[in-house]
Amino acid sequence: MARLVDIAERAGVSKSTVSNVIRGSALVAEETRRKVERAIAETGYRPNAIARSLQARSSNAIGLVVPDLTNPFFAQLAVGVERAAGALGFAVLTAHTECAAETENAAALAFIDRRVDGVVIGGLSLGALLPKLLLDHGVPVVLVGAGEIDDARPGVVDHDTDAAMEAVVRHLHDLGHRRIGFLAHALREHAGERRRLAFEAALARRGLRPVSTEATATALVAHDDLHALAAMDRLERAGRLVPDDVSIVGFDDLPLASHQRIQLTTVRADAAAMGHRAGAMVITAASRGRPVAEREIMPSPLVIRATTRAPG
């Protein structure tokens, strides 16, 4: 593969000159520029980004960690991050952790080794040291939808979990539900606890306590749409109809939630927008000094559809 020096030779100029025309910097005589451009075109030369990165001490890449790409929420998040990154000339390295501590740490190290300029964390395990690992190595971090963490350094893009859960519980309560349960996350995800806590707080405000067994609940609030969907599936296969026998509420408003066969009542979260914001945030931080230290709470409105109704 042609190198800069090959172009220089071919065009009969020095490396610096070639470098200058490539980057459009400095002044280059019109004629010289033509010669260089011709040499580039003839060889199909493309500058080596690795060499550039080494010299620039910046990879122009960011890392993205998601627990599960297969969950449309994270897929959309990834799309948002990528769009933000792409627009700024950054590449994105994706790590799929499944909330496994070991995988998370491996991903953090891989990101550090590759000198990514920042990382967006879409979800992490309960006691994850991934953020600390990154931060301690000077890598800017933005947590999205993952809530607080006992560290002020990472930026945050989040839903207003408390407001959302209050709206969910109010809706169910207004409908007449009193026996409400929570469907927790299968993975031990950090955000999982927060939603449950917010849910319980909203219940407590009405003098209620969560119902622990699915069988006796008249309404179920799921950690996210995927869990809500799975519950609908499970319940209906067992003969309990939704919403006739049980009401169900999700979280995320995945594209499928509005499907005619589903019509899930849920909390809307614009994953792509959150990802885009987070990506832009972390890149901005990388360009400037270090930490992000910005937090943005996105609105998370309740979308009432057909899986909730008054208890029978």
Place this chain on the structure above:
Amino acid sequence: MARLVDIAERAGVSKSTVSNVIRGSALVAEETRRKVERAIAETGYRPNAIARSLQARSSNAIGLVVPDLTNPFFAQLAVGVERAAGALGFAVLTAHTECAAETENAAALAFIDRRVDGVVIGGLSLGALLPKLLLDHGVPVVLVGAGEIDDARPGVVDHDTDAAMEAVVRHLHDLGHRRIGFLAHALREHAGERRRLAFEAALARRGLRPVSTEATATALVAHDDLHALAAMDRLERAGRLVPDDVSIVGFDDLPLASHQRIQLTTVRADAAAMGHRAGAMVITAASRGRPVAEREIMPSPLVIRATTRAPG
């Protein structure tokens, strides 16, 4: 951030020695190794992968291009690719193209510039020059689920589209359907044409021709599950019940296809397995000489569920 030379200094040895202990190569005296390891531990030193890549003339990274991460098929594909890559110490750079020629080309150039060791293409636009661009620059390519292309160099991991469509059409035909239509891809995707062609061939074998207007068809074969789902939604909102009034068949067998509220008859494709295979293939090719030149056809069995039945 600490560099190798800093460790050398701190441990009172030369760079080579540090390099030797890091890579576990060559023989290093036990005591020397301790000193070096202590220096590494004390500084939290991590070797710079960019510098290594420059020297090794290999990035230890592969590119992945997908039209739409939001489509669970591609999300699963990405998971498979990543698992294969991660297991071999490779990073994956993801590009989300939406089958837009411009984006595809930009992605190809970005990959070339970053000197990825190979790229897995999960889907591309109809006349895409993305593969040629990559291949001409010596980057091994594996096409997955994208079918043939007028170039022998890329490796291929694919469904058996013809067999699958034959099974689909036979199923519908056996049920008594004679007016069958095809729901094409919204994007001008390369694979889209192939499925339609295979579909039409299977129809032709039975002396049938595709019905072009959705309104008069008794059965609809969709390019993929997402289109099938969308059609169900659209049709049922308009008052036409599935399968009572129209039968619908998808392609992919997304997790949601088996949901109790959906029960889509579809063709099963193991996207994660395909991705895994493709990732491994391209990395193997990268490690050896150049082209992949391997093709693997995965079985794509028809899964009959509840969206197909005899016409009413």
Place this chain on the structure above:
DNA sequence: ATGAAAGCGCTAACAC
């Protein structure tokens, strides 16, 4: 306006 030379952080011969 152009070129020479040093250096980014590492690995790889090759000495010692």
Place this chain on the structure above:
DNA sequence: GTGTTAGCGCTTTCAT
């Protein structure tokens, strides 16, 4: 066993 010396392909002063 350990150190020295060149690069890897680029950018960047600093001369000219």
